[in-house]
Amino acid sequence: MTSTLTPAPGRTATPHRRTKRVRWRGPLMAWLFLAPALLLFLYFKFIPMFVGLWKSFFKVQTFLGDEWLGLENYKTIISDADFAAAIWHSILLALGTTIGSLVLGLGFALLIEGPARYLWFVRTAAFLPVVTTMAAVAEVWRIMFHPADSGMLNTIIGWVGVDPQPWLASEHSSLWSIMLMSIWRGTPYDMMIFLAGLVGVDRTLYEAAAVDGASTWHRLRHITLPALRPVFWILFTLAAIRGLRVFVEVYVLTNGGPNGSSEVLMTLIYKLGFQKNDLGVASAGGIVLFLATLALTLIAQMLRRRQAR
Amino acid sequence: MSRRLLGVAITATLAVTLTGCGSGGSGSDNALEIWIRQAPDSDSAKTAVKLADAFTKASGVKTKVVALFDDFETKLNQQAAQKKLPDIVINDTAQLGNMHSQGWLREIDKASLAGGDKLSDRAWQAATGADGKFYGTPFSAQAFALIVRKDWREKVGMEPPKSWDDLAKLAQAFTQKDPDGNGKADTAGFVIPAGTKRGYASWYASSYIYGNGGDFIKGTGGGHFQATVNDPKTVEAVQYLQDQFCKAKTVNPGAVSNDTTVTHEVFEKGQGGIYLVGPYVLARFVKSIGTDKIEVLPLPKGPTGGPGTLGEGENVYLMAGSDQQDAQKKFAEFAISPEGQKIGMNKDANGAIVRLPVNTQVDMAGERQDPRWKVFQDAYANAVYAPPVPNWAPIRQDSADSINAVWADCSANVKTAMDQLNTKLTQELQSQKAS
Numbered sequence: 001m002t003s004t005l006t007p008a009p010g011r012t013a014t015p016h017r018r019t020k021r022v023r024w025r026g027p028l029m030a031w032l033f034l035a036p037a038l039l040l041f042l043y044f045k046f047i048p049m050f051v052g053l054w055k056s057f058f059k060v061q062t063f064l065g066d067e068w069l070g071l072e073n074y075k076t077i078i079s080d081a082d083f084a085a086a087i088w089h090s091i092l093l094a095l096g097t098t099i100g101s102l103v104l105g106l107g108f109a110l111l112i113e114g115p116a117r118y119l120w121f122v123r124t125a126a127f128l129p130v131v132t133t134m135a136a137v138a139e140v141w142r143i144m145f146h147p148a149d150s151g152m153l154n155t156i157i158g159w160v161g162v163d164p165q166p167w168l169a170s171e172h173s174s175l176w177s178i179m180l181m182s183i184w185r186g187t188p189y190d191m192m193i194f195l196a197g198l199v200g201v202d203r204t205l206y207e208a209a210a211v212d213g214a215s216t217w218h219r220l221r222h223i224t225l226p227a228l229r230p231v232f233w234i235l236f237t238l239a240a241i242r243g244l245r246v247f248v249e250v251y252v253l254t255n256g257g258p259n260g261s262s263e264v265l266m267t268l269i270y271k272l273g274f275q276k277n278d279l280g281v282a283s284a285g286g287i288v289l290f291l292a293t294l295a296l297t298l299i300a301q302m303l304r305r306r307q308a309r
Numbered sequence: 310m311s312r313r314l315l316g317v318a319i320t321a322t323l324a325v326t327l328t329g330c331g332s333g334g335s336g337s338d339n340a341l342e343i344w345i346r347q348a349p350d351s352d353s354a355k356t357a358v359k360l361a362d363a364f365t366k367a368s369g370v371k372t373k374v375v376a377l378f379d380d381f382e383t384k385l386n387q388q389a390a391q392k393k394l395p396d397i398v399i400n401d402t403a404q405l406g407n408m409h410s411q412g413w414l415r416e417i418d419k420a421s422l423a424g425g426d427k428l429s430d431r432a433w434q435a436a437t438g439a440d441g442k443f444y445g446t447p448f449s450a451q452a453f454a455l456i457v458r459k460d461w462r463e464k465v466g467m468e469p470p471k472s473w474d475d476l477a478k479l480a481q482a483f484t485q486k487d488p489d490g491n492g493k494a495d496t497a498g499f500v501i502p503a504g505t506k507r508g509y510a511s512w513y514a515s516s517y518i519y520g521n522g523g524d525f526i527k528g529t530g531g532g533h534f535q536a537t538v539n540d541p542k543t544v545e546a547v548q549y550l551q552d553q554f555c556k557a558k559t560v561n562p563g564a565v566s567n568d569t570t571v572t573h574e575v576f577e578k579g580q581g582g583i584y585l586v587g588p589y590v591l592a593r594f595v596k597s598i599g600t601d602k603i604e605v606l607p608l609p610k611g612p613t614g615g616p617g618t619l620g621e622g623e624n625v626y627l628m629a630g631s632d633q634q635d636a637q638k639k640f641a642e643f644a645i646s647p648e649g650q651k652i653g654m655n656k657d658a659n660g661a662i663v664r665l666p667v668n669t670q671v672d673m674a675g676e677r678q679d680p681r682w683k684v685f686q687d688a689y690a691n692a693v694y695a696p697p698v699p700n701w702a703p704i705r706q707d708s709a710d711s712i713n714a715v716w717a718d719c720s721a722n723v724k725t726a727m728d729q730l731n732t733k734l735t736q737e738l739q740s741q742k743a744s
Contacts, residue, residue: 061410063630169563258713259721271505271706275702
């Protein structure tokens with residue numbers, strides 16, 4: 001009796017356990033695959049972020065122990081005239097770089113779109129600035145921007161009769177010079193995203209438009225650009241975030257100078273934190289920058305949704 | 310809900326594991342860890358290793374030298390946050406206040422330090438904190454002088470400058486008279502690191518300011534200070550340099566964005582001929598430009614003051630929290646001994662970590678054959694160190710920002726800018742509770 005009774009509950013329990021195991025297996029595998037990346041994010045991104053937030057309320061003294069200040073650091077950073085100037089420079093640089101890279105990126109994408117064989121080479125060559133380290137790019141541009149007659153860019157503009165420019169050496173042109181370099185670097189990235197977007201455009205629409213006698217400009221305006229709308233939103237969001245976080249190019253090229261003319265939020269925060277050793281105020285600046293980036297992203301998303309409706 | 314819980318559990322487990330791995334104790338070999346602000350694998354770093362090895366041989370204490378250049382203070386901050394500071398740090402004298410205010414430094418009992426009485430009083434000044442106590446052992450000293458292209462000066466037919474006027478004329482000749490003879494107007498007089506990184510603009514201007522009897526701040530006694538950067542003598546010095554940038558245009562192009570790394574190259578490439586700098590680059594320039602092409606001249610005193618140049622150098626700092634306090638002290642004693650100083654001087658070769666010896670028993674002329682070192686040594690007699698405020702770093706940074714501004718903007722009024730800087734420095738002193 002017992003021998004027949006024992007397997008009975010087992011037989012009824014097995015399918016239940018199996019479905020339970022099956023139900024768990026999927027998410028378990030997913031989490032296991034995600035775990036290394038999550039772990040790195042947690043350790044190197046999220047924990048430091050929360051520590052930064054926490055430290056922004058203190059006078060940070062790494063060895064002696066921190067001193068609670070409340071909102072004092074935020075008051076200091078927000079009332080700092082340099083901070084306002086840095087925000088303005090960051091916005092200007094972000095806008096200029098975004099628009100410049102978008103327009104040029106779209107132009108190049110339209111030029112080198114298509115299945116022709118030789119295009120892979122052109123695309124690879126055009127993409128090279130993106131994969132080069134920013135610090136190396138900035139160092140090379142610093143040499144090209146040499147403000148004397150013998151500087152490379154000055155020699156080039158000299159061929160068309162333009163006088164030598166001070167580039168980074170003048171407070172009136174330093175920000176524009178950095179923008180020029182950033183556009184050069186950002187364009188190929190945008191170009192690749194546009195190329196990916198262009199692949200998704202239905203070719204039959206072009207053919208239909210051509211049959212209807214639409215000009216190239218009309219096809220671009222009424223077919224290509226509307227089809228690329230999602231790409232524009234992605235690029236806007238990415239470029240805005242990238243623009244606000246700009247650091248290496250400014251740090252290497254001008255360190256915010258001359259006369260503070262190219263000081264951006266990140267270089268100011270770096271200066272406050274590591275050159276003036278005011279880590280609490282620098283953390284507060286970092287949090288303000290985070291909030292600004294978050295707000296900008298949300299606004300971009302809201303606009304996108306509204307337009308999608 | 311249960312899926313989310315599972316995810317959280319996995320993440321937490323892995324996080325704990327990783328944290329556990331990361332917190333393994335370092336320095337278990339019990340070697341005395343020595344950090345020096347020099348580029349890794351540079352000649353200077355090699356000299357530091359030589360010094361540490363000699364110390365190990367003499368004392369039996371094992372050592373580990375860590376040479377770091379970029380973001381040195383940032384990395385120290387990271388160590389401090391983990392309460393794992395190195396045992397010894399060899400760093401700029403101007404960083405004393407910064408490190409002391411963070412509680413990183415051990416106080417030095419000058420009387421109990423073997424050989425402490427052999428060090429010059431001026432050098433001990435550089436190791437003094439705002440409270441008058443010593444928080445470092447002087448190790449190396451330096452004053453500033455002009456490294457000039459001798460071949461250019463002879464080509465334009467001018468004598469070594471005796472006054473600021475002479476200096477301006479020499480710079481003008483270097484700019485206008487094609488001293489390198491290549492037929493192009495591609496040379497400048499002054500080579501200046503006038504950017505704001507690490508406060509370079511202020512660092513460079515200091516020697517002119519002290520050379521004219523001016524100052525940034527002055528002690529009023531009892532650890533209190535007062536901003537004096539709008540003093541006419543200081544304003545005159547900054548104005549003299551603004552005139553070089555804006556009126557005479559004798560400064561190398563792009564100087565307002567440059568740090569010393571770039572400026573060294575500008576001088577080496579023959580783009581400028583007068584470089585006010587410390588002796589640490591002398592051996593490098595001798596090698597890269599040619600010994601007969603460069604000379605070292607003292608900075609002439611200013612029209613209303615001087616003589617004086619910026620005094621700087623390095624201290625050996627005994628860091629807080631070390632469990633090898635005896636070995637720390639022994640290393641400091643070895644570093645200031647004649648033997649330690651001679652190793653650090655590295656004779657005439659590149660990579661000297663002792664620029665001018667601080668031990669009065671060391672004969673510099675006996676160690677180094679190049680007579681140009683003597684100009685720096687003579688200048689040291691009138692060198693002015695940064696005053697012992699609790700933290701000099703923000704004062705140097707604020708003044709660099711303001712000085713860079715008047716050099717970059719030729720329409721800026723120097724007096725007005727210095728008045729504004731004076732207000733800013735006064736506020737800074739108040740926030741440091743030192744006014």
